[in-house]
Amino acid sequence: xxLGPAAFPVAEQACRVIxxxxxxxxxxxxxxxxxxxxxxxxxxxFFHLLCRDSAGNGPYLRRPxxxxxxxxxxxxxxxxxxxxxxxxxxxxxxxxxxxxxxxxLGQGFRLDPRWRRxxxxxxxVGLATLAPLTGAAAALGIEVQAVLSARSPDDLMAExxxxxxxxxxxxxxxxxxxxxxxxxxxxxxxxxxxERPNAVFTCGSNRxxxxxxxxxxxxxxxxxxxxEQQMGCGLGMCFCCVRQVRDAAGRVVNLRVxxxxxxxxxxxxxAW
Amino acid sequence: xxxxxxxxxxxxxxxxxxxxxxxxxxxxxxxxxxxRLGALVTKSITPEYRAGNPLPRLCETExxxxxxxxxxxxxxxxxxxxxxxxxxxxxxxxxxxxxxPSVAAFADAAARLAATPGVAAIEANISCPNLEEDGRAFAxxxxxxxxxxAAMRRVVGDLPLWVKLSPNTGDIAAVARAxxxxxxxxxxxANTILGLAIDIETARPKLGSGMGGFSGPAFKPIAxxxxxxxxQAVRIPVIGVGGIAAAADAVEFLMAGASAVQVGTxxxxxxxxxxxxxxxxxxxxxxxxxxxxxxxxGAALPRTGLPQAAE
Numbered sequence: 001x002x003l004g005p006a007a008f009p010v011a012e013q014a015c016r017v018i019x020x021x022x023x024x025x026x027x028x029x030x031x032x033x034x035x036x037x038x039x040x041x042x043x044x045x046f047f048h049l050l051c052r053d054s055a056g057n058g059p060y061l062r063r064p065x066x067x068x069x070x071x072x073x074x075x076x077x078x079x080x081x082x083x084x085x086x087x088x089x090x091x092x093x094x095x096x097x098x099x100x101x102x103x104x105l106g107q108g109f110r111l112d113p114r115w116r117r118x119x120x121x122x123x124x125v126g127l128a129t130l131a132p133l134t135g136a137a138a139a140l141g142i143e144v145q146a147v148l149s150a151r152s153p154d155d156l157m158a159e160x161x162x163x164x165x166x167x168x169x170x171x172x173x174x175x176x177x178x179x180x181x182x183x184x185x186x187x188x189x190x191x192x193x194x195e196r197p198n199a200v201f202t203c204g205s206n207r208x209x210x211x212x213x214x215x216x217x218x219x220x221x222x223x224x225x226x227x228e229q230q231m232g233c234g235l236g237m238c239f240c241c242v243r244q245v246r247d248a249a250g251r252v253v254n255l256r257v258x259x260x261x262x263x264x265x266x267x268x269x270x271a272w
Numbered sequence: 273x274x275x276x277x278x279x280x281x282x283x284x285x286x287x288x289x290x291x292x293x294x295x296x297x298x299x300x301x302x303x304x305x306x307x308r309l310g311a312l313v314t315k316s317i318t319p320e321y322r323a324g325n326p327l328p329r330l331c332e333t334e335x336x337x338x339x340x341x342x343x344x345x346x347x348x349x350x351x352x353x354x355x356x357x358x359x360x361x362x363x364x365x366x367x368x369x370x371x372x373p374s375v376a377a378f379a380d381a382a383a384r385l386a387a388t389p390g391v392a393a394i395e396a397n398i399s400c401p402n403l404e405e406d407g408r409a410f411a412x413x414x415x416x417x418x419x420x421x422a423a424m425r426r427v428v429g430d431l432p433l434w435v436k437l438s439p440n441t442g443d444i445a446a447v448a449r450a451x452x453x454x455x456x457x458x459x460x461x462a463n464t465i466l467g468l469a470i471d472i473e474t475a476r477p478k479l480g481s482g483m484g485g486f487s488g489p490a491f492k493p494i495a496x497x498x499x500x501x502x503x504q505a506v507r508i509p510v511i512g513v514g515g516i517a518a519a520a521d522a523v524e525f526l527m528a529g530a531s532a533v534q535v536g537t538x539x540x541x542x543x544x545x546x547x548x549x550x551x552x553x554x555x556x557x558x559x560x561x562x563x564x565x566x567x568x569x570g571a572a573l574p575r576t577g578l579p580q581a582a583e
Contacts, residue, residue: 010302012544050541060488061332061540102303102543232330232337233540236299237315239341240330254324254344259299 011037014098018075024154028082028091031075041070043132044108044226044263048234050100051086058089064231066129079128079160105234106262109133109224113140115198121212123149126204127161129226134165149179181211192219199223206272213266223266229257244270274557275564278310278532280509281457283393283432285310288565289550292513292536293369298358303543307363316371316397319381321347326480331469336488337537338467340481343371348381352388365392373403379423386428393432396424399463411438414450425455436460444498445505452506460511462498488537491515496528503529517545519552527572
């Protein structure tokens with residue numbers, strides 16, 4: 001019997017929190033018991049989370065959160081930057097609490113099994129979005145090189161990013177100036193010349209996105225970018241999360257980050 | 273066994289719960305079987321392509337949201353040729369929300385929708401600016417509201433014509449009576465109420481276009497009052513909308529005089545909210561010994577009551 005895609009691919013489900021822990025000074029990780037949802041989630045997709053603490057306090061609307069950990073026999077994981085009402089409520093959840101999730105949602109990253117090597121350029125919490133790509137690439141035998149940009153070594157989260165994927169990480173920091181765009185550009189130019197990747201990926205920084213877009217165009221390397229945007233419904237119905245993207249004919253059109261994205265072609269996306 | 277069957281004029285719905293225009297699309301089929309709804313209601317269709325408003329288009333408050341999306345869309349031709357085939361896959365009656373910038377444009381578009389197979393009713397969104405009246409919304413005053421309604425009535429034949437009223441008016445009963453007299457088959461009460469939020473760090477409105485329409489739980493008492501007033505002013509059915517998130521909210525609207533309800537903003541918080549409202553209505557009627565949900569309509573109005581409480 002051919003089951004095909006799930007009849008209802010998006011679930012609204014209250015999931016049990018199995019781990020809730022701070023990561024460094026500003027980040028937090030949540031692991032949920034959601035085997036069925038985790039198994040059909042793909043890197044680059046997201047869930048819409050009802051950010052209410054165990055007392056029910058939190059903002060009215062859900063918050064979109066990219067998937068940090070997913071896969072068969074894996075908890076569903078989120079790595080969040082605690083910076084507002086929503087993320088504070090999520091960070092206040094404890095083991096055993098319930099979290100209402102809607103998802104998986106959106107179009108994830110695309111990996112071509114013929115690729116030999118990809119390069120990931122991530123900044124801040126953008127690395128959470130790109131993290132599951134390392135494992136997916138490893139499973140296809142694709143080598144992952146990553147340039148991770150962070151404020152300081154304390155903020156890097158290299159282990160949270162790469163897990164056991166074997167990704168080769170080059171960290172750059174604000175604290176020593178190595179994360180400045182001209183220096184990252186020099187680093188990428190060297191990589192593209194010596195070990196040309198088949199594709200590049202980025203998330204988390206407008207200036208790094210612009211840099212990677214420019215260099216990838218110059219070197220003729222395809223790329224993908226995961227965009228963030230405030231959302232209403234998360235399902236494609238309210239048209240509040242649009243971003244300007246160039247269509248195949250070169251026209252600038254508004255596309256929904258929740259439905260057509262959040263992953264877009266690197267050259268099609270426009271700066272924000 | 274509770275009968276949820278609902279009649280809106282000549283149209284019979286399997287239950288009284290449907291989405292509010294603008295908060296719904298075929299995308300929700302990813303979450304549940306849309307044929308469980310009493311009806312489907314499209315986003316407002318406009319005659320021409322519209323890009324929509326500048327961002328941000330949505331702004332959260334303590335118990336609701338302000339929106340100024342700007343009715344982005346590809347226009348009526350695209351809707352009829354591309355979107356309608358997708359909508360026809362569903363069995364639930366399809367209500368097409370229509371918005372237009374002039375009386376003539378409303379009539380032209382309504383005529384085309386009336387000739388389109390699969391359209392069960394038109395819901396005229398007359399809260400949009402009337403370009404012939406300095407951009408004032410049709411729904412603000414009885415005369416332009418009636419003019420738009422009458423122009424559509426003349427061209428849609430037997431197709432049910434619902435008109436969605438705005439809370440942004442001084443005398444909604446007068447607007448409701450004028451629209452009823454102009455030939456509307458039902459009234460949808462009400463659209464969002466104009467509101468504003470300001471970012472105090474930048475001293476700019478939080479929405480890209482300034483003001484926006486407020487919806488959500490905090491708006492419910494106002495919408496309920498409007499339904500109460502309109503239901504006593506007209507004889508045609510009223511469909512209640514505004515802040516409904518749970519079955520108890522829906523019961524209030526029915527008791528205030530509505531024959532059916534629309535659920536909007538709540539779907540953003542819980543995509544399955546409409547299903548919970550349907551099941552909750554069934555449970556409420558069963559608990560109260562009410563055989564048909566239609567018996568709830570107007571139960572709280574003066575000189576009426578729940579069936580078993582009747583004098």
